Amino acid sequence: MAGLIGHEDAENAFLDAWGSGRLHHAWLLAGPQGMGKAAFAARAARFLMTHGRGGNGRPESLDDPGDTAAGRLVEAGNHPEIVRLERAPKDKSKDLARNITIDQVRGMIRRLHLSLSLGDWRVIIVDAVDDLETDGANALLKTLEEPPAQTLFLLVSHSPGRLLPTIRSRCRTLRFQPIEHDVMTAWLHEIRSMLDMADLRAIVSASGGVPGKALALVDSDVAAMEKKLATIAATGDPGNRLREALAREVGGTANRARLELAIDIVPGLLTRIARDRPIAEIAPVLAQWDRVQRTARDAVRGSYDGAMVGFEIGNCLAELAPRSRQGAR
Missing domain, CATH: 3.40.50.300 (P-loop containing nucleotide triphosphate hydrolases)
Incomplete structure (x- = not known):
C-alpha cells in the first residue's frame, strides 16, 4: 500500500x-x-x-x-x-x-x-x-x-x-508533511525488499521524505550518481569528462528526476566533505552549495536547461578538489 x-x-x-x-x-x-x-x-x-x-x-x-x-x-x-x-x-x-x-x-x-x-x-x-x-x-x-x-x-x-x-x-x-527518515526507510524496505541497504539509505536521503520521489528514484542508479559526483569533487574532473557525462545524463525533460536526484545528493556529499576538512576550509564548501542552489533556482525561473544545470553542478563540485588536482585540469 x-x-x-x-x-x-x-x-x-x-x-x-x-x-x-x-x-x-x-x-x-x-x-x-x-x-x-x-x-x-x-x-x-x-x-x-x-x-x-x-x-x-x-x-x-x-x-x-x-x-x-x-x-x-x-x-x-x-x-x-x-x-x-x-x-x-x-x-x-x-x-x-x-x-x-x-x-x-x-x-x-x-x-x-x-x-x-x-x-x-x-x-x-x-x-x-x-x-x-x-x-x-x-x-x-x-x-x-x-x-x-x-x-x-x-x-x-x-x-x-x-x-x-x-x-x-x-x-x-x-x-501532507514529509515523512520521517526512519519511517520512510522501513516503508521503502517493506515494498522494495530487493534494494541494497546502501542504495535504500541514499534514496531515502535524496527523497526528502517524499514517498513519490522515493519510488521514482528506485529505478535510478543512486550509488552510481553519488560516485560520479564524489569523483568530480575529489579529482576536479580533468578534461571535463565526468561533467559532460553528467550533463547528458540529467539533460532533457525526460531526465528531470535524475537532475533532481543529483541536486538532492549534493547536500549530503558537501556535508561529508566539510566534515573531513579543517575548519578554515569549510567556508568554500558552503559557498559551492549556495552556488548550486542559485543555479537550480535560476533554471526553474528561466528557460529550463537540465544539461546546463547538471554541468554547473559539476563545476561547483570540481572547485572543491585539492588544488594540486585542480591544476591538472
Whole structure:
C-alpha cells in the first residue's frame, strides 16, 4: 500500500468531518509534490460515492467498500458525479498544456447546474489548483464562495502559498508533511525488499521524505550518481569528462528526476566533505552549495536547461578538489 504512507492524520480529519455530518465544502490538500495528495483525493471521492451523506458515525478507513456497485463505476472511471480538472494534452502530443484553462473551469461550472444523477455527492478534483490560469482561479473562487449543495471540492496544491489568499480562506486545509527518515526507510524496505541497504539509505536521503520521489528514484542508479559526483569533487574532473557525462545524463525533460536526484545528493556529499576538512576550509564548501542552489533556482525561473544545470553542478563540485588536482585540469 505504497500510496497510504503519511495519510493517516488527513484521513482521520476527513472521516471525522463526514461522520459528524459537517463536511466542509472545499478541502485544500497541501504539501510537496509526490506526497500522494492526488491519490488521497481519489480515495476520498470514491468514499463519498459509496457512502452517501454521512452524519451517523464513521468507518475506520476511506477504503471501506460501501456501495460496491458505485465503487465499480468509480474504479472504471465512469462515475458521472466525479469531475476532474487537470492540464490537458496539447493537440495530439503527449505533452501537457501549461495551465488548466478558463474554458475547462467554465465546463466544470456548467456541470454544477445539473441535478445529481447518481448518489448524494458531486466531487470536483482539481489537480493541481496551482496550474489554473488567473481567470480560471477567479472563476473557481466565485464557485467556492457560493458552492452548490452536496458538492465537494478537493484542491491539490504543491505550492499553497502561491494561491489566491481568498481561495485558501474558503478551504479547510489538510497538510501532507514529509515523512520521517526512519519511517520512510522501513516503508521503502517493506515494498522494495530487493534494494541494497546502501542504495535504500541514499534514496531515502535524496527523497526528502517524499514517498513519490522515493519510488521514482528506485529505478535510478543512486550509488552510481553519488560516485560520479564524489569523483568530480575529489579529482576536479580533468578534461571535463565526468561533467559532460553528467550533463547528458540529467539533460532533457525526460531526465528531470535524475537532475533532481543529483541536486538532492549534493547536500549530503558537501556535508561529508566539510566534515573531513579543517575548519578554515569549510567556508568554500558552503559557498559551492549556495552556488548550486542559485543555479537550480535560476533554471526553474528561466528557460529550463537540465544539461546546463547538471554541468554547473559539476563545476561547483570540481572547485572543491585539492588544488594540486585542480591544476591538472
